[in-house]
Amino acid sequence: MTPADTKNYSKTDRRGLDKQIWRLAIPAFLALVAEPLFLLADSAIVGHLGTRELAGLGVAGVVLQTIVGLCVFLAYGTTASVARRIGAGDTAGALRQGIDGIWLAVIIGVVVTVPVMVLAEPLSRAVGAGDEVAGPATTYLRIAVLGVTPLLMMLAATGVLRGLQDTRTPLVAAVVANVLNIVLNLGLVYGAGLGIAGSAIGSVIAQVLAAAMLTYVVVRAARAESVPLRPDAPGIRAAARAGVALVVRTLTLRVALLVTTYAVTHLAVGDQAVGLATHQIAFTLWTFLAFVLDAIAIAAQALTGRSLGAGDTRETRAITARMVWWGVVIGVATGVLLASLSPFLGALFTEDRAVRELLVPVAIVAAIAQPIAGVVFVLDGVLIGAGDGRYLAWGGVWTLVAYVPLVALAVALGGGLVWVWITFAVGFMGARFVVLTLRARSDHWLVTGA
Structure with missing residues (x-):
């Protein structure tokens, strides 16, 4: 990558490229920063319950972050495939691939959720939880894993929107989810007296709402292009292979x-x-x-x-x-x-x-x-x-x-x-x-x- 690659581009062209880059990058950065704030808010609220509960949250967080982190391809791969179709002028095809990605997210989420719920305690101990921490970690993980499917749907839908050159909608969803997460955590942990379980419930509700917001935007765009919303097995398999x-x-x-x-x-x-x-x-x-x-x-x-x-x-x-x-x-x-x-x-x-x-x-x-x-x-x-x-x-x-x-x-x-x-x-x-x-x-x- 040298200046020679853009030697035929005028200063005006370069300004146009910069505008495109930052129009996407700035909202994307703000959305990325919002992600760790989710866990930070949980940590701050749960931390006042006691050291055991905070340690349990940390252990459960490692398990959940590992699962979601390995599935980041749902965002990255979908962004690339959707953007390529958009560039080719095939908006309907782009949204079809996006819908396939969301269905793949649902399948992976459902397949992962039940085993993690059943094996919550062994997984917590495998990560390093001792007898004192295993209880809170297991409680949080069994409930919070219900949010994996919406989290993966958020990844896939975010990938679709990025491919459509829209990074603002994921930012709005992230902000709304973070605010709701804080309100629900405070209300359920302390107001309802549910402790660490309340934190997990509040996070799941916020994640479901964010996933619904993002999926609704994608579904609305798909309907506008008369794209079917039902699962397409070949498309889902192709998305999985690409990932x-x-x-x-x-x-x-x-x-x-x-x-x-x-x-x-x-x-x-x-x-x-x-x-x-x-x-x-x-x-x-x-x-x-x-x-x-x-x-x-x-x-x-x-x-x-x-x-x-x-x-x-x-x-x-x-x-x-x-x-x-x-x-x-x-x-x-x-x-x-x-x-x-x-x-x-x-x-x-x-x-x-x-x-x-x-x-x-x-x-x-x-x-x-x-x-x-x-x-x-x-x-x-x-x-x-x-x-x-x-x-x-x-x-x-x-x-x-x-x-x-x-x-x-x-x-x-x-x-x-x-x-x-x-x-x-x-x-x-x-x-x-x-x-x-x-x-x-x-x-x-x-x-x-x-």
């Missing part, structure tokens, strides 16, 4: 993060509690900054799919180059901000002097990696939008193969937390950068048509 590669991609990312955390727990240098606490804070900051970059990636999915569907590879290259440019610019900006604030950020999270001091060099490493992350997130979104899931899956596997020995070596040589983060920045993010830029420079992903 397999993205599931593999997501698994490789999650395994890499788990390996990093595992490495931190086995550091021979320094106090383990200090290392883990610092790592948790640093990773929280990294995740928040990732929302900014992921918003551009979401715009990349929608715009890339649309331009390839229209058969316009020149516009695809121009859009990609412009988004990569923005990824670097924002990566530099967030990196400078993170580095400059690193001496003060620790005080927001802890009073432990050792953690606050260790956080400074770790945050600086994370800051230096931000421009690389900007390119990685954008190109990941571009290739998802192009439907290049198979390459992303294999790229994730090879990145993991390269990264795991490096982080193991860093621990074996007695490196501390800073060295683990250097390995993460250079080994993992660097490997992803190479894998994605090599693909983007080729023409193999520029497959046009619906």
Whole structure:
């Protein structure tokens, strides 16, 4: 991606591209930020019940987030396929694929819900809940898992709307769901005296409402195009097959993060509690900054799919180059901000002097990696939008193969937390950068048509 890719584009054209990018990215960013606020509100409300209940919420949250996280392909894959059809001028076909995606979400949700309800206690213990925490965790999980189906429907419907170049409606649904979640949690947990069970019930009701809002918008659009709403088995199977590669991609990312955390727990240098606490804070900051970059990636999915569907590879290259440019610019900006604030950020999270001091060099490493992350997130979104899931899956596997020995070596040589983060920045993010830029420079992903 070089300026040469847009040399035939005038300043006016570039402004037009920027307008398209930010029209999608800004609402997407706000919606992404709203997602963790859901769990944050639950934590704040349940936390006042006691430590046991808060720990139980944390354990149940790990199980639920893992399930929903693995199904993110319902949003990403649907965005790409719908956008491609829109670019080809086939709005009815786009909505047909969107309806198939929502039905697939319902099927997965129903298949997952019953086993998790039955196995709620063993799953809670498998995640690490002891006798004291297993009770609250099981109570919350058995009820909250009823929200998995609406959550997956929200993912699929959001993917459809993004493909239709609409990121505002998911933002509205996220805001409404968050407000309702807070009101219901307060009323049920304390007003009705239901405790942690009330928090789970309130969250499920809010999720059902948000899913209904998003699905209604998609269904209304489908009816306007005379698209049938009944399940279409071949279409659902096609959506499932297309999602397999993205599931593999997501698994490789999650395994890499788990390996990093595992490495931190086995550091021979320094106090383990200090290392883990610092790592948790640093990773929280990294995740928040990732929302900014992921918003551009979401715009990349929608715009890339649309331009390839229209058969316009020149516009695809121009859009990609412009988004990569923005990824670097924002990566530099967030990196400078993170580095400059690193001496003060620790005080927001802890009073432990050792953690606050260790956080400074770790945050600086994370800051230096931000421009690389900007390119990685954008190109990941571009290739998802192009439907290049198979390459992303294999790229994730090879990145993991390269990264795991490096982080193991860093621990074996007695490196501390800073060295683990250097390995993460250079080994993992660097490997992803190479894998994605090599693909983007080729023409193999520029497959046009619906």
